[in-house]
Amino acid sequence: MSAPGASSAAVLEAARQASLAGHHQQAVDLCVSVLRQHPGEPHALAFLALALWRASAFAQAVDVLQQALKHFPAQEELSLALLDAWLALGQGEQAMQFAAGLPQALLARPAFRSRIEDRLVRLLNAGAFEQCEQELLPLMQAQPDWALARSLRLALRFHGSGGGVSAHALTQAGTAAERGAAWRRELADAMSSHRRHLLASVAQALAAAPADKRLLELQARLRFESGDRLGAADLPQLQRWLGSALHGPFPLRSAQDSGPAATVDILEPARLLDIPAPRCVGGALQLEGAIGPAITSDRYVAQARRATACAGSDVVLLETGDAWCDSLTHPLGELTGPYSDSWMALASVQQVLLRDAPVLHVEGTAWSLLGSTARFYGHWLLDYLLRLRALEHLPQVLPVQVLVEDDMPSSHYQALALLLGDRAPLRRVPRGQAVQVDRLVWAGPDVYFPHATRVGAPNLASVSPASVDGMARLRQRVLDAxxxxxxxxxxxxxxxxxxxxxxxxxxxxxxxxxxxxxxxxxxxxxxxxxxxxxxxxxxxxxxxxxxxxxxxxxxxxxxxxxxxxxxxxxxxxxxxxxxxxxxxxxxxxxxxxxxxxxxxxxxxxxxxxxxxxxxxxxxxxxxxxxxxxxx
The missing domain is CATH 3.40.50 (Rossmann fold)
Structure with missing residues (x-):
């Protein structure tokens, strides 16, 4: 590219030096002075764009960078600055579309690749799978052989596996028990088929990149979800990938299959509800699958000696080495997305692998209201507090300690104090802390109410249908208090x-x-x-x-x-x-x-x-x- 006139070149060199020294406003003023004399001068635009970028004036920088790149297409520093500016402004999709249009040689440079990888991996780890896929697609089209893009695409197919299930595919059996059994079979078949295809794709990708950590971890997750036993080398490898000591795997039990270590009283078996279309005005609600027949959960209360619960987790670990997790053993458990559980490292409807957690021993009897969603007000009010009804069926266990999360809003503790009074003292447990109790008591949820379902899972009326009886009882108890x-x-x-x-x-x-x-x-x-x-x-x-x-x-x-x-x-x-x-x-x-x-x-x-x-x-x-x- 040709240089500007001698006098302008000297001013622009001074601007460049000022910008590199951190005197960004001085650099901007010098570039503007050249542009006043020579409107549209390409080098002045380029230096001004870089000065604005270094000054973190990203909104202004984007406009000037685009003008400068018309004169100097794919110039490395200008291109990197524009990519950075768009990312800083939260315009990730625009940034990835721009990156996809860059020459492959430029996109292969470490500075570009690290920024792109950072953005996409952050979206994946945050659970923003739809956004990650939108931003990844143009890059995959531009660079189909990019190993990271391949592994991310496979990871998205894994996380988005709920998309393989149709609301219409689930059997409309006549009773709750028949429907639950049929759904388990049909979901297992659909998810198994999805995992087989995905495992084949992972194996093909590993043939080209056998040391790819993300692909190897994904392969292990798929095998674990398929119910495969871990080999001798698998656990140490998973520990390295996940950055934590691991324990297990532990087979899952449920209220219907409790085994000898837990005593279970089923207070109300799962039943069918019919969810009608609601009143609405304005636009149209997407009601497919969200109305019609719905199945509740078995409402139960369980007790077990020397059982362990963990703050931030839905898992109860029994003394026998069996585990309990209602959201996974529900008929729709295949759709549970265990993204926010503090204790589970890997999960399937058959087994769980748990992270290492410090264990505190508590003597006597304790009632657990610990859980991955307890800190969210809607879940606390319409799930956890409803479980207190089970205490009415176990008057002999009062007074007990009540295990609760330590990081909840004050309104959560106030609600418990109102409902329990001084009958049961609260024991607040920090997230990630496990508690083993001489006798642990816990109650099942009224309905299937996970924090999240797998990405792409259809609307289903059985996903967190509200419990009318539970809500009515909660309202009455609170108003009476x-x-x-x-x-x-x-x-x-x-x-x-x-x-x-x-x-x-x-x-x-x-x-x-x-x-x-x-x-x-x-x-x-x-x-x-x-x-x-x-x-x-x-x-x-x-x-x-x-x-x-x-x-x-x-x-x-x-x-x-x-x-x-x-x-x-x-x-x-x-x-x-x-x-x-x-x-x-x-x-x-x-x-x-x-x-x-x-x-x-x-x-x-x-x-x-x-x-x-x-x-x-x-x-x-x-x-x-x-x-x-x-x-």
Whole structure:
């Protein structure tokens, strides 16, 4: 490329030296002075772009870098700066598309490759599989022989294995027991077929790259999920890959197959529910598979001597070396995604391999409310607290210690104190700490409610259908424990969401509408203790809010109340929750907004925009009229 004029060249060299010395604003000013005299001068654009990039002014740098690259296509430093800038701005898809268009020789350079690998592996490890695949595809098309791209693609096929299961493929048998047995067989067949094909692809990739750590680890995971026994060399190898000492594998037991080490009382066998289509306005909910027949779980209470539980995990390890994990032994266990369990290193519906964890011995009897999802308010309220009903069937075990997670919000502990009083002291256990108890007591969940299912798994009404009986009992027990309300009912609440996901992007406009025309009051549940949250929801006539954990408090609404949930078209388990509210006497309607694709990698967690007219329509549909003034 030809050099600029002598005087301009001297100024640009001074700009380059200033930028390298960290004086970025001085460098920018010098480059701008040249561009004022010579608009569009290519070298000035290039130096300005690099100065802005080094100054972390990425939004400005992107525009100037693109201009400079028109003059100096695929110039290494400019290309690397643009890739970096897009990544820094969170525009990963744009960055990967740009990288895919670079010459192969440039893309093979360590600086480029390390940034790309870093981005894709981070997405994979974070569980953002759909986003990872979107960004990986153009790179695979550009460089089909790239070993990392091959192994990542296979890893995505493994994590996304739920996509091989169709909601229509599962047998519609006549009873819960028949359906559960049929689903186990059909899911096992579908997943086994998927794993066989994937193992063949991994073997083919290993032939070209026999030392590829990611491929070898993936091969071991697939074999473990298939039920293969670990060889003598497998465990040390897995320990190196996973960075932890490992124990096991331990075969899985369940309430129906408990073995001699645990005493199990099945309080209510699994049964069939029918989830109807919910009311909704605005857009259309994707209801395929999310409504219709659903199967609950066996509701049970179990006891075992010298059993071990671990904070952040759904596993109970028995003295005999058998393990217990309800989400894996449920008929839909093949769809469980054990991505967030602190103790499980590898899992299948037949066996688990556990990470090394420090073990604390606890004397006497303890009730475990430990679990991988206990720290999430919606799971805590509509899963873990419902299990306390089982205590009513074991009055002889009180008083006991209650094992709980140490990292939960204060509202979780307040709820327990309200329900248990001083009958059972809490023992808070740090995440990753195992506790062996002389006699451990635990209860099964009312429904199949995993933290996540495998990526690509279809909507299924049996994934976390709400327990109407459990919710009704929880509402009654909590309200009985609180002083009788003295305030007049009749309030209208707009529940605001502080989370970084599932936000309503035009929530301020909705607030102005609902406060000014409909007499609503804003409510931030996260700022209130548990008792106050219950009182506010129980005392309101009308509630509007984005679907999320805070709206789980609608279980405490009085019969005849109105609840309007704002959500995207991705139905998930929302219809089952809405049906349970209706069964409790609460009138409910969804307002379906437009999901914002770039706001989150997972469809369920994306932000939405909601049409104000749709909210008006939902309120009127439920018999609510505007007041004309705020409260």
């Amino acid at each position: 609180l002083p009788a309300p003295t305030e007049r009912r009749g309030g209208r609440l707009l529940v605001r969401r502080r989370s970084l996901t599932r936000r309503v992007q035009n929530e301020d406009a909705l607030r102005d509408l609902l406060v000014a025309e409909w007499g609503f009051e804003e409510l931030h549940p996260e700022t209130l203790d548990f008792a106050d949250q219950v009182r506010r929801f129980q005392g309101a006539d009308v509630i509007v809010g984005a679907q999320g954990s805070a709206m789980s408090n609608a279980v405490f609404c009085a019969p005849g109340s109105v609840v309007v949930s704002l959500c995207s078209s991705f139905a998930a388990n929302f219809p089952a929750w809405a049906h349970a509210l209706e069964q409790l006497g609460v009138r409910h309607c969804f307002v379906v907004g437009e999901a914002q694709p770039g706001s989150h990698a997972l469809p369920l967690q994306r932000d939405i925009r909601v049409e104000p007219d749709a909210v008006r329509e939902a309120l009127r549909l439920l018999g609510v009229e505007p007041t004309g003034h705020g409260r």
